[in-house]
Amino acid sequence: MASAVPPRPAPERVLMKGNEAIAEAAIQAGCDAYFGYPITPQAEILEWMARRMPELGRVFVQAESELGAINMGLGAASTGARVLVSSSSPGTSLMAEGMSYMAGSEVPLVFVDVMRGGPGLGSIGPSQGDYFQMVKGHGHGDYRTPVLAPSSIAEAIALVADAFEIAERFRTPVVILADGTLGQAMEPVVPAYRNPARQVFDWAATGATGRRPRVVRSLHLKPEDLEAHNEHLQAKYRAIEAAETRWTGELLDDAELVIVAYGTAARVARTAIRRAREGGLRAGLLRPISLWPFPSAPIAELASRARGILVVELSAGQMVEDVRLAVEGRAPVAFHGRTGGMVPTPDEVLVSLRHLWAITAPRPPEAGRDERPPRRTARSVPIEPSMRRPASTPEGVDEPAFQEVWR
Amino acid sequence: MERSTIFAGFGGQGILFAGNILARAAMAEGLEVFWIPSYGPEMRGGTASCTVIVAEEPIGSPVIDRADAVVALNPPSMARFEASVGPRGLLVLNTSLIEAQPSRTDIEVVAVPCTALARTAGDDKLVSVVALGALIARRPLVPLAAVRRALEVVLLAKRPEILAADLAALEAGYAAALEGALTPV
Structure with a gap:
C-alpha cells in the first residue's frame, strides 16, 4: 500500500x-x-x-x-x-x-x-x-x-x-x-x-584577424x-x-545466462532477469552504455564463464553481431527481438532465456576463464528449439528452465 | 512492486492529464513512476491512452504484459483494453458512455457514470478526473490527498479558475467508487 x-x-x-x-x-x-x-x-x-x-x-x-x-x-x-x-x-x-x-x-x-x-x-x-x-x-x-x-x-x-x-x-x-x-x-x-x-580551440574558424587563416x-x-x-x-x-568504453551490469556475479541489451530493451531485460531469478534461473544483465566503443572486453570475460548469452533488441538483430565478435565463440549467443514499433515484453524475454537454458550445456566448473569450449558448443545457437535440443530433461541436470517461472 | 494503470478514452477526455496527475502524485509521495502515452497514429473517434507504472523501486520494463488496472472512458477503449487487465485486476468503466457489460469474470469491475458526474462537477471534460478518483478509491496507489495536491500544483500554475471543479470531480469519482463497491455491476 x-x-x-x-x-x-x-x-x-x-x-x-x-x-x-x-x-x-x-x-x-x-x-x-x-x-x-x-x-x-x-x-x-x-x-x-x-x-x-x-x-x-x-x-x-x-x-x-x-x-x-x-x-x-x-x-x-x-x-x-x-x-x-x-x-x-x-x-x-x-x-x-x-x-x-x-x-x-x-x-x-x-x-x-x-x-x-x-x-x-x-x-x-x-x-x-x-x-x-x-x-x-x-x-x-x-x-x-x-x-x-x-x-x-x-x-x-x-x-x-x-x-x-x-x-x-x-x-x-x-x-x-x-x-x-x-x-x-x-x-x-x-x-x-x-x-x-x-x-580553447586552435582549429576553429573564428575570424582570421591578426592570425593565419584556419581551414576546416x-x-x-x-x-x-x-x-x-x-x-x-x-x-x-x-x-x-x-x-x-562504458557499460554497467546487474546480477552478473553468479549469472549463468547473461542478457546483453541497451536502452529500452535493457529495461525490459532488467525485469526479465528478476523474474528469471524468482524461478531459480540465475540470469544477469550487461548493459552497454557506449555502443561504440563497444564493451567487448567485459562481454568476452562473461562469455568465458556463462552458459549462454542472450541479446535482446528492438530490432531484427544488429548489436548481436558485435556481441558475437566479442564472444568469439566462448559461449552460445542467442537473440530475441521485436521490430516495427513493437517492444518485447519481460515474459517474452523470459521464454527466450528458458529456451537458451534448455539448449545449452552447463559450464564445467573447472573450466578456466581463458579456456575455450570445444568447437561443438562454440557456435551460436538459434533461439528456437533445434535438433540439438534434448527431448527431455538431461539426467543430473538441474533444470530451473522447466519450472514455472511466470509471474 | 510495480503497479500499472492504463488510462484510455477519446482524445479530449483528458486521458493524458489524468495519467500525468497520478504520476505527479506518486512522485510527490517519493515513489518511482513511469508515464508513457500511446503516441501512435490514432483514428478519429478511436482511443488515446497512456500507461502509468508506480513502484517503490526503480522501474524496469516500460512495457507491461498485464495492467493492474484499466480505466476505460469510451466503448472502443473497453473493447481494446479489457483483455489487458491482469487476473484480479481492476477495470474502471465509464457507464455514461459504455453500455456493454464486460465479459471478464476474473477481475474487479467498478462502474461509474464518469461523464454524468463530470457534468455535475462543472464540465464534461473532467471525466478523466472523475475516473482517477474512482481508481484511487479502489486501488490506493497514492493517497487521495496526494492526488488533490497534484491537481492543485498543476492547475494553480496553469488554470486556477478550474481547480475547484477538478477537485469536485475527483471527490465525486472517489465517493461513487466506494459506494459502487457495495453493489454488483
Whole structure:
C-alpha cells in the first residue's frame, strides 16, 4: 500500500519527458546553437529548443530540411560553437552525409537520434533499428563516432553533457542514441545538469584577424595526405576506445545466462532477469552504455564463464553481431527481438532465456576463464528449439528452465 | 512492486492529464513512476491512452504484459483494453458512455457514470478526473490527498479558475467508487 511507504527525502525531483530532458540538458550544457527539422518521435526536442533558445539569446533554426539542418550544424560547429542537432530515423538517414563530413573535418557536435520503426518511413513506434546506421557509421568513409545509449531519462541528461565533452576533447561528432519510448515517456528525475568547461580551440574558424587563416575541411586530394589524415583519425579512435568504453551490469556475479541489451530493451531485460531469478534461473544483465566503443572486453570475460548469452533488441538483430565478435565463440549467443514499433515484453524475454537454458550445456566448473569450449558448443545457437535440443530433461541436470517461472 | 494503470478514452477526455496527475502524485509521495502515452497514429473517434507504472523501486520494463488496472472512458477503449487487465485486476468503466457489460469474470469491475458526474462537477471534460478518483478509491496507489495536491500544483500554475471543479470531480469519482463497491455491476 502506497500510504505505508515512508516518504523519501527527494524534494527536488521533477517529472520530465525524455525529449524535453535531452533538450534542457543540452541547454544547461552550454549549447550555443540548435538546428533541426520536425519528425516524430523527437519533435519535443525541437519544440523545447524553439521556445528556450531565443529566450536565452542563443541560436535556434528550424531548417528547410534535414540536409539543411545538419549542414548548418557543420557550419556552426566549425566556428567552435557548441551545437546540437536532433532527428529520428528517416531524418537521420538524410543527415548521414553531414556526419561523414564532420568526422572527416574533425568537427565536434552532438547528434541525437530518437529511433523509430523502419526501414523507409516505417512507423513512429519505438525501435532500435538504427544501430547499424549509428554505430557502424551513417555516411561514407573510414570513420567512427562515439555512440551513447541512455536507458533512463536521468541517464540521458548526464550523457548529453558527457557527449559535448567527448565531442570537444576528441574533435568528433558524438551520437546520443535513444528510442521513441525514452523520448515520449516521463520519469521523475533530479536533473544533474553539467556544463563542461570550455576549451580553447586552435582549429576553429573564428575570424582570421591578426592570425593565419584556419581551414576546416574533409577534402584531401593527395592520396598521401588523405592516408595520413586517416591514420590520424584511426589513432584518435583507438584513444577513444581506451578512454570512453562504458557499460554497467546487474546480477552478473553468479549469472549463468547473461542478457546483453541497451536502452529500452535493457529495461525490459532488467525485469526479465528478476523474474528469471524468482524461478531459480540465475540470469544477469550487461548493459552497454557506449555502443561504440563497444564493451567487448567485459562481454568476452562473461562469455568465458556463462552458459549462454542472450541479446535482446528492438530490432531484427544488429548489436548481436558485435556481441558475437566479442564472444568469439566462448559461449552460445542467442537473440530475441521485436521490430516495427513493437517492444518485447519481460515474459517474452523470459521464454527466450528458458529456451537458451534448455539448449545449452552447463559450464564445467573447472573450466578456466581463458579456456575455450570445444568447437561443438562454440557456435551460436538459434533461439528456437533445434535438433540439438534434448527431448527431455538431461539426467543430473538441474533444470530451473522447466519450472514455472511466470509471474 | 510495480503497479500499472492504463488510462484510455477519446482524445479530449483528458486521458493524458489524468495519467500525468497520478504520476505527479506518486512522485510527490517519493515513489518511482513511469508515464508513457500511446503516441501512435490514432483514428478519429478511436482511443488515446497512456500507461502509468508506480513502484517503490526503480522501474524496469516500460512495457507491461498485464495492467493492474484499466480505466476505460469510451466503448472502443473497453473493447481494446479489457483483455489487458491482469487476473484480479481492476477495470474502471465509464457507464455514461459504455453500455456493454464486460465479459471478464476474473477481475474487479467498478462502474461509474464518469461523464454524468463530470457534468455535475462543472464540465464534461473532467471525466478523466472523475475516473482517477474512482481508481484511487479502489486501488490506493497514492493517497487521495496526494492526488488533490497534484491537481492543485498543476492547475494553480496553469488554470486556477478550474481547480475547484477538478477537485469536485475527483471527490465525486472517489465517493461513487466506494459506494459502487457495495453493489454488483
